[in-house]
Amino acid sequence: MKIKIEGLGVDYGAHKALDDVSFEGNPGEVISVIGPNGSGKSTLIKCIAQVHRPSRGTVCLNDRDATSMDPNEIARLIGYVPQNFHYLFFSTVMETVLLGRKPHIKWRISPHDLEVVQDALDSMNIRAYAGKFMDQLSGGEKQKVYIARALAQEPELFLFDEPTSNLDLKHQIEVLEITRKLTKSRGASMIVALHDLNLAYTYSDAVIVLNKGRIYACGKPVDVLTPATIQAVYGVEAMIVESDFGRHIVPLKVKT
Amino acid sequence: MQETGESRAEWKEVNELYRQRYLKRLALLGTISALLVLAVLYSASVGTAPLSIGDVFLAVMHNIAVKTAGIPLIGQLFALFGEPQSGTAEVIVVNMRLPRIMLAMLTGVCLAVSGAVMQGVLRNPLVSPFTLGLASAASFGAAITIVLGTGILGLFIAGGSNYDIIINAFVFGLLSMMLIYGISRVRGTSQATLILAGVVLGYIFQAGVIILKYWSNNDKLKDLEMWLMGGMWGASWNAVLILLPIAIVCIVLLALKAWDLNALSAGDEIARNLGIRVERLRLYCLLLATIAASSCLAFTGVVGFIGLMAPHICRMLIGNDHRYLIPCSALMGGLILLLSDTFARTVFSPLEIPVGIIMYIIGGIFFLYLILRGKESHIY
Numbered sequence: 259m260k261i262k263i264e265g266l267g268v269d270y271g272a273h274k275a276l277d278d279v280s281f282e283g284n285p286g287e288v289i290s291v292i293g294p295n296g297s298g299k300s301t302l303i304k305c306i307a308q309v310h311r312p313s314r315g316t317v318c319l320n321d322r323d324a325t326s327m328d329p330n331e332i333a334r335l336i337g338y339v340p341q342n343f344h345y346l347f348f349s350t351v352m353e354t355v356l357l358g359r360k361p362h363i364k365w366r367i368s369p370h371d372l373e374v375v376q377d378a379l380d381s382m383n384i385r386a387y388a389g390k391f392m393d394q395l396s397g398g399e400k401q402k403v404y405i406a407r408a409l410a411q412e413p414e415l416f417l418f419d420e421p422t423s424n425l426d427l428k429h430q431i432e433v434l435e436i437t438r439k440l441t442k443s444r445g446a447s448m449i450v451a452l453h454d455l456n457l458a459y460t461y462s463d464a465v466i467v468l469n470k471g472r473i474y475a476c477g478k479p480v481d482v483l484t485p486a487t488i489q490a491v492y493g494v495e496a497m498i499v500e501s502d503f504g505r506h507i508v509p510l511k512v513k514t
Numbered sequence: 515m516q517e518t519g520e521s522r523a524e525w526k527e528v529n530e531l532y533r534q535r536y537l538k539r540l541a542l543l544g545t546i547s548a549l550l551v552l553a554v555l556y557s558a559s560v561g562t563a564p565l566s567i568g569d570v571f572l573a574v575m576h577n578i579a580v581k582t583a584g585i586p587l588i589g590q591l592f593a594l595f596g597e598p599q600s601g602t603a604e605v606i607v608v609n610m611r612l613p614r615i616m617l618a619m620l621t622g623v624c625l626a627v628s629g630a631v632m633q634g635v636l637r638n639p640l641v642s643p644f645t646l647g648l649a650s651a652a653s654f655g656a657a658i659t660i661v662l663g664t665g666i667l668g669l670f671i672a673g674g675s676n677y678d679i680i681i682n683a684f685v686f687g688l689l690s691m692m693l694i695y696g697i698s699r700v701r702g703t704s705q706a707t708l709i710l711a712g713v714v715l716g717y718i719f720q721a722g723v724i725i726l727k728y729w730s731n732n733d734k735l736k737d738l739e740m741w742l743m744g745g746m747w748g749a750s751w752n753a754v755l756i757l758l759p760i761a762i763v764c765i766v767l768l769a770l771k772a773w774d775l776n777a778l779s780a781g782d783e784i785a786r787n788l789g790i791r792v793e794r795l796r797l798y799c800l801l802l803a804t805i806a807a808s809s810c811l812a813f814t815g816v817v818g819f820i821g822l823m824a825p826h827i828c829r830m831l832i833g834n835d836h837r838y839l840i841p842c843s844a845l846m847g848g849l850i851l852l853l854s855d856t857f858a859r860t861v862f863s864p865l866e867i868p869v870g871i872i873m874y875i876i877g878g879i880f881f882l883y884l885i886l887r888g889k890e891s892h893i894y
Contacts, residue, residue, distance in 0.1 A: 352528060360773055
C-alpha cells in the first residue's frame, strides 16, 4: 500500500509525544521504527492504525485521507497488533484468529473465511493449537496468535508494535521472516516497531529512527544504522562488525 | 514454545474444528431449551394444589381453544384436546402459575443477558447489573414510593396500585445509567471509569435506601424489606405483557451486536482496528442492558446473582462467542430463576420464601465452588 504521513503530531498536554513526523512508504516495503523507550514508536503506530487520533497532520492510505474513511474500510486496509493485548480467556485460538474476519463479514462465517483462518494459522505454524484456549498458551504463543489474527484480516498494511517482545530468539527470526515474506508476496506494506537493532537492520527496507517524538534519521538501514546515530539517540557506543553473514551491530557501553 | 508431537499433516482442518464446535454448541442450546420446557411443565404442576403434567397441558390447550373459538381451524384444532380432569386446573395454571412462571423466566432471561453483555462490554467477569449500581438505584426508586408515598416528580400517588413503585424503580434504574453516561462524557468510557462510577453510585443510592428505612414506620419498612428481598409476587399477565416486548427488543438488539462484542473482548485497540466504534458500542449496549434489567427488577424487586452466575456458567459451557453466549445466557438465566422460584414457593408450601434469598444462597455456593475449583474452568 502507498502510505504518506505528513506533519503528524500528538500532544499530551504540553508534552509533545510526536512532532512533525513525515515519511512515505511504497507497496511491498518493510519499514522499521526504532528509538529509545518513550520516543513515540507506539504512538506513531497507533496514529497510523487510526486507533489514536493525532493532534496534527494527516495519514494518507493509497492517496486517500484516512480520517475521511469509514472505520470498517480502514479495518480492511490495516491489520494492527498492539503491544499490550487483553487475553480472551474463554476463546479458542481459532476464534481469536477468526476475529480478523470481522471487517469482511456480516454475520455468517463462510468456508472461505475458515480457509483464510487456516492459512493464517499455518503461516505462523500454530494450527496445532487451533482448538486450545488462549489462557492455556504461553506469552510467545499468544503473540503469534495475535499476529495470525492480523494476517486473517488480509490487510494491505501490517502495523506491528514490537511483535517480537515475548518471543525467544528462534521465534523472533521466524515471525519477522514470515511477515516480511507475506508482505512481499501480497504486495502489502509493513510498519513495525522494534527494539532489536540487528533485527531492524536485517528485515527492513527502510528504518525510521525516532528520538523524543521527532524523526532523527530515516532511510536505508545501511545508511541510518550507524555508530553515530546509535550514540546520538541511545547514548550507547556501538560498532559495526562485518562477517560472512552480513553486518552486525554490536553495542559496547553506555556513553558517559 | 514447545514443539508439538504432531506433524503438519495431522493438524486438524479448521473448518472441521469449526463445524464440531458449532454442532456442540447447537446441541447444548437444544439441551438447555429442552430442560427449560420440562421446568415450565414441572413448575406449572407443583404447588399447594398439585396437578398432573397432562392436566397442565390440557388446561393450557383448552384455554387457547376457548380464546380462539371464533377463529376457524385453529380454534377447532385446539378444541380437539378436550378438557382437563381437574375442574380448577385451568384457573390455577392459566391465571396463577403461568404468569408467575413467565415473570420468573423473563426476569432470569433479562438479567442474565444484561449481565453477559455488561461483562463483555466492560471485559470484567465480575460485573453485573448489581455492580453497576442499577439495583441500588431501582431500590431507591422503589423505596421513595413505598416510604414517602410519592413517585417520580410526585406524579403518581402510592396506594392506588403497585404500578407507581414499578415505574419509579424503573425510572431510577435508568437514571443510574444516565448518571454513568454523564460521568463517562466527562471522564471517558474506559472500563475502569464505568465500573468505578457504577460502584460509587450504587453506594450513594444504598445510603438513600437506608435513610428512607430509618424514616419509615413498621408497615412501610416491612413492605420495603419485602421488595428488597425480591420475589415473583407481582406476577400477572399484565406484567408479562409489558415485559415481553421490552425483553424481546432489547435482547434481539443486543444479540445483533454479537460480533462487535467478540471483537471488544480482544481489547479496545484491536476492536478499533476491526472497525468498531468502541465508545458508541459500550454505551449502546449498556443502555439496552439497563433497560432490560431495570424493567424486570421494577416488577420483582432485587433478585441478585442471576446476572452474574448465568453468564459465568454459560461462558464455561459454550465459550466467549457472543453469538452463542447471549442465547445461552438467556436460556440459562430463565432456567435457573424458574427453578429457584418454583423451589421458593413449594419448599415450605403453603408458605413462600422470596426467590431473592434463594439466589443469594445458590449464588454464594456457586462462587465458592468456582474459587475452590481453581483456574481450570473450561468445560466444553
